[in-house]
Amino acid sequence: MSEAVSKPVPIPDALSEPFFAGARDRRLMLQHCTSCGTWSFPLRERCPTCMKPTLEWRAASGRGTLYTFTIFHQAMHPGFAAHVPYNVAQIDLDEGVRMTANVAGVDNADLRIGMRLEAVFESPGDGVFIPKFQPAAG
Amino acid sequence: MPNRSKGAIVGLGVTPMGKIYGRRSVDFAAEAIALALDDAGLEKRDLDGLLINANISGDMDPRSQMILGFENLTLINVMSAYGSTAGSMMQYACMAIEQGLANVVALVYADAPLTANRSAGQSYAGPHRFPLGGMVGLRAAYGNFGANPEYAMAARRHMHLYGTTSEHFGTIAVGQRAWAGMSPWAQMRSPITLEDHHNSRFIADPLRLLDCCLVSNGAVCVIVTSAAKARDLKQPPVHVLGYAQCAPGDNLRTDRHPAVETGAKRSGEIAFRMAGVTVKDVDTCQLYDCYTYTVLVTLEDYGFCKKGEGGPFVADGKLGPGGSLPTNTGGGQLSGYYMWAFTPLSEAVVQARGQGGERQVPKNDVVLVSANGGILNFHSTIILSKHASSS
Numbered sequence: 001m002s003e004a005v006s007k008p009v010p011i012p013d014a015l016s017e018p019f020f021a022g023a024r025d026r027r028l029m030l031q032h033c034t035s036c037g038t039w040s041f042p043l044r045e046r047c048p049t050c051m052k053p054t055l056e057w058r059a060a061s062g063r064g065t066l067y068t069f070t071i072f073h074q075a076m077h078p079g080f081a082a083h084v085p086y087n088v089a090q091i092d093l094d095e096g097v098r099m100t101a102n103v104a105g106v107d108n109a110d111l112r113i114g115m116r117l118e119a120v121f122e123s124p125g126d127g128v129f130i131p132k133f134q135p136a137a138g
Numbered sequence: 139m140p141n142r143s144k145g146a147i148v149g150l151g152v153t154p155m156g157k158i159y160g161r162r163s164v165d166f167a168a169e170a171i172a173l174a175l176d177d178a179g180l181e182k183r184d185l186d187g188l189l190i191n192a193n194i195s196g197d198m199d200p201r202s203q204m205i206l207g208f209e210n211l212t213l214i215n216v217m218s219a220y221g222s223t224a225g226s227m228m229q230y231a232c233m234a235i236e237q238g239l240a241n242v243v244a245l246v247y248a249d250a251p252l253t254a255n256r257s258a259g260q261s262y263a264g265p266h267r268f269p270l271g272g273m274v275g276l277r278a279a280y281g282n283f284g285a286n287p288e289y290a291m292a293a294r295r296h297m298h299l300y301g302t303t304s305e306h307f308g309t310i311a312v313g314q315r316a317w318a319g320m321s322p323w324a325q326m327r328s329p330i331t332l333e334d335h336h337n338s339r340f341i342a343d344p345l346r347l348l349d350c351c352l353v354s355n356g357a358v359c360v361i362v363t364s365a366a367k368a369r370d371l372k373q374p375p376v377h378v379l380g381y382a383q384c385a386p387g388d389n390l391r392t393d394r395h396p397a398v399e400t401g402a403k404r405s406g407e408i409a410f411r412m413a414g415v416t417v418k419d420v421d422t423c424q425l426y427d428c429y430t431y432t433v434l435v436t437l438e439d440y441g442f443c444k445k446g447e448g449g450p451f452v453a454d455g456k457l458g459p460g461g462s463l464p465t466n467t468g469g470g471q472l473s474g475y476y477m478w479a480f481t482p483l484s485e486a487v488v489q490a491r492g493q494g495g496e497r498q499v500p501k502n503d504v505v506l507v508s509a510n511g512g513i514l515n516f517h518s519t520i521i522l523s524k525h526a527s528s529s
Contacts (some may be wrong), residue, residue: 006468007277007279007281008265008268008270008272008275008278008279009169009270009275010270010271010272010273010275010276010278010279011270011271011272011273011275011429014273015270015272015273016273019273029444034262039471040390040391041390042273042390042441043273046178047469057354064164067287067295067392068291068292068294068295068298068397069291069294070286070287070290070291070294070342070343070344070345071340071342071343072281072282072286072287072290072342073339073340073341074283074286074341075341076260076263076264076281076284077265077278077281077283078284080281083281084341085340086281088280088281088291088342089291090291090389091444092392094390096391096392096393097390097391097392098278098390098391100276100277100282100391101280102280102281113294113295113298117336124279130276130279130280132280
């Protein structure tokens with residue numbers, strides 16, 4: 001057996017540190033504008049809706065709906081070679097933000113657009129955690 | 139009668155395409171420019187404008203104008219709206235010519251991402267293109283490499299909403315391959331069937347190998363000047379009647395749906411109005427076809443059929459040879475060559491001139507060119523014709 005190559009691990013930077021710190025604490029942290037009340041993703045200094053510099057980090061519900069997905073068959077990175085085919089999905093969060101992530105805890109054949117999902121947190125390594133989604137309980 | 143000419147295409151250069159290794163983008167560019175000058179009957183010194191399409195390799199920078207040996211250019215830029223850039227370049231070239239800021243402008247796309255030791259997919263969208271810092275690193279962490287998964291998700295959304303099927307996509311692929319068989323420039327010329335499409339391996343389900351474009355090393359150059367100057371040149375002029383852009387924004391908000399409602403709609407409305415023609419006047423479409431799905435959704439957004447009816451619209455094979463709406467008659471990016479929107483633009487010039495030989499469409503008065511970039515985040519439209527009104 002050759003040594004398995006790991007999946008790539010994101011390297012948090014100054015702007016994204018609150019997101020990754022939240023994921024370590026099993027919370028989905030996103031930016032929320034205190035001026036216009038909209039949530040946004042990915043990360044910015046200014047709100048993309050009202051352009052005011054009034055974004056604050058807030059825990060999102062982590063709940064959403066499957067908007068669309070693909071089953072990806074190409075092993076583009078050796079860390080995924082043992083995992084193809086795997087899903088990549090877009091999740092419409094209840095806060096109005098669409099995230100791309102993987103859906104865990106369900107066979108690819110059972111993925112359905114419109115299914116309710118909730119965030120779950122996994123570590124690809126190096127102590128970094130990332131949100132994924134799984135079918136919502138209840 | 140259509141509206142007046144906004145500029146005229148007088149030269150076209152297309153280099154050999156595909157797995158041609160060991161040459162730089164800029165050297166392909168030089169070859170395409172030389173071919174286009176010969177085609178137009180112009181000399182290098184006649185060019186005073188150069189617009190370069192930024193490429194995936196990132197090696198066509200503004201200094202290319204010096205490597206290419208130009209002097210005293212009065213219009214020079216590297217432009218990017220990703221795959222939709224050709225339409226933007228055409229727009230700026232025509233405006234500069236109309237304003238007297240340049241007389242003869244070369245528009246160039248050149249890229250050489252393919253190398254002998256990497257697959258096409260790895261060359262174009264391998265991990266080397268995906269940094270790990272910050273939120274961008276999430277893409278690699280989720281294994282979301284390149285455009286294939288993103289367009290697959292767009293296609294699946296359309297299938298979910300409207301009942302579009304893989305067979306609909308396959309019909310597009312089969313038709314374009316039949317066209318490619320008649321193009322000496324096309325990389326993939328062997329005919330395919332719907333069954334071949336169905337049996338081709340999944341790349342990103344629902345998209346199969348035969349739903350996805352090629353990757354090509356090569357270059358295309360298109361030379362643009364005024365309608366007045368075009369009259370004295372070698373080739374029949376191809377007039378630019380209309381052009382427009384529309385960037386519908388990102389898809390990261392739940393109230394936006396560029397995956398199924400693209401910038402073709404707004405960009406088309408503006409360009410058709412400028413051209414003084416309607417979608418009913420279009421004789422042949424040259425549509426950006428990074429994936430079969432892109433063709434289908436673009437036809438809907440231009441108004442060839444209603445939103446959601448793209449699948450049934452293409453199902454009778456009307457886009458293929460002998461069909462009522464000949465589309466991507468050089469094989470497109472799926473079977474011809476992948477030069478971003480210089481693929482549809484180059485074939486449009488051939489068809490508008492009437493130089494398509496075996497693949498020439500019977501009626502070529504109005505040619506529609508679409509260009510699409512990002513994950514359906516950018517769009518541009520060009521409307522071409524051998525006719526233009528004199529005022």
